[in-house]
Amino acid sequence: MKFSVAMSVYKNDNAQHFDRALESITAFQTVKPSEIVLVVDGPVDDKLNGVIKKYEFAYPIFKVIRLDKNGGLGNALKLAVENASYDLIARMDSDDVSLPTRFEQQLAFFESDSSVNIVGGDISEFIGEEDNIVACRKVPISDQKIKDYMKVRCPFNHVSVMYKKSAVLNAGGYLDLFWNEDYFLWIRMQLAGAKFANTGTILVNVRTGADMYARRGGKKYFESEKYLQKYMLEHKMIGYPTYISNVAKRLIVQRCLPNRLRGWVFRKFARGQA
Secondary structure, eight states: OOOOEEEOTTTTTHHHHHHHHHHHHHOOOSSSSSSEEEEEEOHHHHHHHHHHHHHHHHHHHHEEOOOOOOHHHHHHHHHHHOSSSSEEEOOSSOEEEEEETTHHHHHHHHHHHHTTEEEEEEEEEEEESTEEEEEEEOOOOOOHHHHHHEEEEOHHHGGGGGEHHHHHHEEEEEEETTTTHHHHHHHHHHHTTOOOOEEEEEEEHHHHOHHHHHHSHHHHHHHHHHHHHHHHHTTTTOOHHHHHHHHHHIIIIIIIIIIHHHHHHHHISSEEEE
């Protein structure tokens, strides 16, 4: 089965981490992608450009789209999906590490059940060295359990997913929503009748640290989360008591807690500590 990979890179990305991410989806995969659509989201420095040129030369499967200015992750991924040549598309971030059998596992899942529109998996999280695993995030496996979990939290690890382009476009594609482009897409895909699955295995090793927990707080992030809850309420995915509970929990964690304590809450309650 042929498939594309959708990625974006921008000026603040680390060139060494970016190189490792690309290596993990090319040289070390048991099943190689048919195409990698890379959106360069605004001008980048010589180091990042050097990595891009290195992989363009080594792998003719690269389709590089350069934007004159940064437009945000949601807009970059929307463009990547629209320009993908194949219906199956795997997501990848610019600083994480896909495990060697990731694509092999996901393709096998699609081959076993052609009615599924998206297949994700669990992630491990590391700080510094890749073997310094500090946590993992496990997500529900079956379609119904994923949709039940959707009412409370995001049921997919975005960096781990492989989906059908047709199903993504049918739901309106990626829309720009601060740090919630993925959750918003899954909600709209559910409303459009998509079928979901997760493998129950770790597919990606995700680079993390204090800056990640900082990004999971603040007024702008809280407002985007609140918007999603209101959207689900208006579309009758959740009732008013669930809406109030979800918003209250996010208000405490995202607006009231300092980064260090927020990190502890994430690792304790939203992750399984290693």
